Amino acid sequence: MSARGLAGALVFVAALLVPVLGSRFYTFLANDVIIWALFATSLNLLVGYTGLVSFGHAAYFGVGAYVTGILMKKLAVPFFLAWPAAGIFGAACALVFGFFCVRLTRIYFAMLTLAFAQIVWAICFKWNELTGGEQGMPEIPYPDFGWLERAGASVPLLSWRTAEYFYFLTVVLVAASLWALHRIVSSPFGRMLTTIRENAERAEFIGVNVRRYELAAFVLAGAFAGLAGGLFGIFNRGVFPDFAYWTKSSEVLIMTLLGGMGTFLGPSIGALVLILLNQQIVSYTQYWPLVLGTVLVVLLFGFPGGIAGAVGVLSGRLFRRARRA
Amino acid sequence: MPDASFVFAQSLSGLTAAMFLFLIASGLSLIFGVLRVLNFAHGTFYMLGAYLAYQFMLWLGPGPGLFWIAALGAALGIALLGGVVERVLFRHLYGKEELYQLLFTYALGLILSDAAKIVWGTQQKSVSRPPELTGSFMLFGTTIPQYNLFIIVLGPSIALAFWFVLQRTRAGRFIRAAALDRETLGALGVNVSALYTGVFMLASFLGGLGGALISPMRATTPGMDTEVIVEAFVVVVIGGLGFSIFAVFALMAAVLIIRPWGLLGRPLR
Numbered sequence: 001m002s003a004r005g006l007a008g009a010l011v012f013v014a015a016l017l018v019p020v021l022g023s024r025f026y027t028f029l030a031n032d033v034i035i036w037a038l039f040a041t042s043l044n045l046l047v048g049y050t051g052l053v054s055f056g057h058a059a060y061f062g063v064g065a066y067v068t069g070i071l072m073k074k075l076a077v078p079f080f081l082a083w084p085a086a087g088i089f090g091a092a093c094a095l096v097f098g099f100f101c102v103r104l105t106r107i108y109f110a111m112l113t114l115a116f117a118q119i120v121w122a123i124c125f126k127w128n129e130l131t132g133g134e135q136g137m138p139e140i141p142y143p144d145f146g147w148l149e150r151a152g153a154s155v156p157l158l159s160w161r162t163a164e165y166f167y168f169l170t171v172v173l174v175a176a177s178l179w180a181l182h183r184i185v186s187s188p189f190g191r192m193l194t195t196i197r198e199n200a201e202r203a204e205f206i207g208v209n210v211r212r213y214e215l216a217a218f219v220l221a222g223a224f225a226g227l228a229g230g231l232f233g234i235f236n237r238g239v240f241p242d243f244a245y246w247t248k249s250s251e252v253l254i255m256t257l258l259g260g261m262g263t264f265l266g267p268s269i270g271a272l273v274l275i276l277l278n279q280q281i282v283s284y285t286q287y288w289p290l291v292l293g294t295v296l297v298v299l300l301f302g303f304p305g306g307i308a309g310a311v312g313v314l315s316g317r318l319f320r321r322a323r324r325a
Numbered sequence: 326m327p328d329a330s331f332v333f334a335q336s337l338s339g340l341t342a343a344m345f346l347f348l349i350a351s352g353l354s355l356i357f358g359v360l361r362v363l364n365f366a367h368g369t370f371y372m373l374g375a376y377l378a379y380q381f382m383l384w385l386g387p388g389p390g391l392f393w394i395a396a397l398g399a400a401l402g403i404a405l406l407g408g409v410v411e412r413v414l415f416r417h418l419y420g421k422e423e424l425y426q427l428l429f430t431y432a433l434g435l436i437l438s439d440a441a442k443i444v445w446g447t448q449q450k451s452v453s454r455p456p457e458l459t460g461s462f463m464l465f466g467t468t469i470p471q472y473n474l475f476i477i478v479l480g481p482s483i484a485l486a487f488w489f490v491l492q493r494t495r496a497g498r499f500i501r502a503a504a505l506d507r508e509t510l511g512a513l514g515v516n517v518s519a520l521y522t523g524v525f526m527l528a529s530f531l532g533g534l535g536g537a538l539i540s541p542m543r544a545t546t547p548g549m550d551t552e553v554i555v556e557a558f559v560v561v562v563i564g565g566l567g568f569s570i571f572a573v574f575a576l577m578a579a580v581l582i583i584r585p586w587g588l589l590g591r592p593l594r
Contacts, residue, residue, distance in 0.1 A: 053424045107363065107423045111558065118555055246555055250365075250431050257428060287443065293435030300425050300432070301417065 008179075015171045019164045031167045033275050035232045038174045040255040040267030041181055042224035047253070048262035049185055050217045051197030052102075055110040055249050056117025059097070060090040060222040062124060062244025064229030066131055069140045069239040079143030083173070083230045090226015091219050093120070098218035102211050117249055124241040136240030140233050142166050170231055177227055182264055184220060193217050197262075254296060260308025269307050330466035341473045341542075344480030348535035349553060350560035351487060352528035357561060358504045359524045360419075362426045366433040368554030369441075370407065370529050374399045374536025375545040376441055379450045392455035396537035403533025404526040411525040416518070434550060442547050449544035472541060479538075483531075500524060 018030045039061055046052045064086035071082035097116040104112050124131045131137065145165040160168075184190050192213055196203045200210050233239040242248065251274075259270025274292075281291050303310045349371050356364045381395035410433065418426045458471040491497035499520055502510045511517040536545075543549075 047424065053422075053427070055427065107361065107427075110423065110427065111363065114555075114558065118559075247551060250428070253424075253428065257424070287439045289435040290439035290443075293432040293439070296428060296432035297414070297436070300429050301414075304421075304425065 012171070012175050015175075016168065019160065019167060024161075024163070027164055027167050029275065029279060031163075031170055031235055033272050034170055034174050035228050035235060036252070036255060036271035036275060037268035038177055038231075039225055039228035040252050040259070040271050041178060041264070042221045042228060043252050044256050044261060044264075044267045045181065045185065045193075045217055045221045045224070047256055048266070049190065049197060050193040050214060051200075052214060052218070053106070053110045054101075054113040054218075054221070055253065056097075056113035056115070056246070057221070057225055057252055058244050058246070058248035059113075059117035059120040060094055060225035061229035061232070061248065061252075062117075062120055062239075062241075063093050064090045064226030065233035065236075065239045065243050066124060066137075066229075067226070068230035069137050069233040070130065072143075072234070073137060073140050079234075083227065086230030087223045087227040090229065091223035093226075094219045094222020095215070098215050098222070102214040102218060114246055114249070117244060117246060121241055121244040121246070124244055131239075131241070134241065136238055138238040140236075140238055142234060143169065166234065170235070173227075173231065177224055178268075181224060185264060189213075189216070254292070256306075258295070258299060258306050260306030260310075260312075263306075263308040263312075266306055266308035273307065333465045334467040334469075337467075337469060337473065337477070341476050344476050345535050345539050346553075346556060346560055347480050348483065348531055348538070350557040351484070352531035352535075353554075353557050354561045355500075355524060355528040355531070359500055360521060362415075362423075362430065363558070364528070365427065365430040365554060366410075366437065367430075367528070367532050367557065368550035368552075369434040369437045370403050370532035371536040371553055372545070372547075372550040373406070373437060373441055374403050374533030375452075375540040375549070376445050376450065376536075377402050377533070378537035378540045379445070379452050379545055382452050387453065387456070389456050392452070392541070395452075396534065399537040400530050400534035403536075404530035407529025407532075408522055408526040411522050415525070416521070434554075438547060438550050445545075447547055449546050450540075451544045452540040454541040476538065476542075496523075 015030060015034065019027045022030075039057075043054065043057045046054050046057070067089040068079075068082045068086040071077040071085055072079065077085075097113070101109055101112045101116070125134060127133065142162045143166065145162055148165055149160075149162070185193070192203070192208060196208070196210055196213055203213075204210050229243065232243070255270035255274050256267045257270070258274055259268065260266030277291075277295070278288060281288050285291070299306065305313065349367065352370075353364060353367045356362055356367070377399035378392075378395050381398050382392065385391040385395055414433075415426075415429065418429055454470075454472050458475055461468050461470040463469075489497075491501060499510065499515055502515075503517060503520055503524070507517050510520075
């Protein structure tokens with residue numbers, strides 16, 4: 001096993017141990033972080049790897065959340081079908097919107113993704129019969145852990161609450177999704193995305209259909225954002241229209257930037273840092289946006305590579321110094 | 326079939342709302358056209374304009390003519406704020422990727438709107454209508470406040486002035502040239518950096534003016550910035566990404582397509 005694989009496995013085990021060692025509150029926080037990590041990593045496929053700045057990624061997150069929520073609450077579809085459906089619908093939505101978006105470049109691309117996300121938000125906000133409109137859809141049921149809970153109840157150390165079972169499930173599913181995303185970015189397909197980011201014109205010259213690659217990246221990012229949304233709706237015990245609002249899109253973009261775009265683990269680190277920071281700051285002051293804005297300005301002017309970038313530069317410097325000595 | 330006077334009243338209120346959107350969107354589109362940046366903080370400038378107008382009214386007290394001083398003062402204050410932001414921070418991001426510029430304006434919006442919350446609290450603030458325009462009159466069986474009519478007249482006047490400045494003055498020619506090719510303009514000896522500051526200030530002025538003028542009609546609350554900015558984006562997108570008189574028409578079309586019942590109204594059932 002490579003060093004990276006080992007590190008990944010360690011993080012995975014550490015995540016599984018949170019409910020064992022920590023309190024319910026920490027499990028809750030960890031669950032939040034893990035879902036946002038998947039959401040941010042899916043965005044990174046676009047922003048970091050393909051160089052497409054999407055300002056409407058919350059659309060697919062919202063679609064996923066509503067799909068899973070509606071299927072599980074209104075139609076009583078089991079989780080193992082309702083969750084993949086979130087990914088499929090996220091991808092389908094991304095296919096339709098992406099078809100138009102990849103025709104535009106740079107700032108126009110960002111604006112069109114924003115516009116489409118606002119359309120999704122408006123639909124969620126207005127379609128009372130299906131989405132519950134402004135009030136959203138509270139009381140999304142947890143997946144059925146019946147047999148697990150019955151089995152766990154007989155073993156003294158393994159009896160967890162439903163929320164904790166859901167946490168374990170989230171860890172496993174997000175780990176699998178991240179692994180899949182990692183396979184994607186390190187595949188020849190993923191390398192081609194990076195080539196497009198670096199120089200789309202040159203990629204075109206060597207015979208790559210740039211638009212089709214960009215669309216494929218867009219659809220994949222939409223699918224994983226949908227999966228993250230599906231989990232988040234259940235975790236949040238409800239789905240609300242602001243899941244697809246543009247401020248959510250900017251939140252996830254900030255996470256990605258904070259952690260470091262274009263590095264695989266950056267967005268996850270960003271999600272971790274931002275959520276922990278939020279949780280700390282909110283206990284001191286109600287002016288979280290002020291703090292967030294200030295952090296963002298410092299980041300933009302001082303550390304455009306994000307945390308992962310800063311660590312990379314720092315370790316590179318140390319390494320060089322060590323070699324010189 | 327709703328009766329005609331109701332439709333008339335609704336379309337007038339829609340038109341009034343459209344004029345405000347025009348004011349905001351024209352500033353946004355100016356920055357976008359010349360500086361090539363989506364300014365997410367523009368909505369916050371608009372909100373701050375409303376708060377400043379409230380604050381000035383509080384200091385000046387009620388009296389004839391004082392509202393106009395307050396509104397103008399608020400717009401000038403926002404223009405000044407915009408100029409400082411552009412000079413001190415924003416210009417360092419011109420060469421960078423769009424993402425950084427986008428997120429910077431977003432961060433600026435967050436900081437400024439929280440600052441407004443610290444200064445003015447979360448309670449609604451309202452400004453009374455200027456005494457010159459408190460009346461109303463009847464037309465086609467509906468009551469129309471004079472203030473709304475003033476706004477409806479003011480919108481096209483500003484559009485006309487805007488058009489005149491852009492098309493017929495030297496500064497306007499420079500602005501249009503900067504939108505096309507900033508480097509060549511600089512090579513021709515125009516001080517592009519000062520021009521950018523000027524454009525940013527003018528755009529902020531328009532945003533602030535929109536906020537100040539809406540304060541007697543709608544209560545000023547935190548959160549009004551995030552609502553308005555996306556609507557303004559829609560207008561900018563549909564109105565074409567430059568600055569033209571067409572924006573006004575496109576704006577009406579947009580209002581008609583998206584919310585035929587007017588921006589302030591409720592859908593008919």
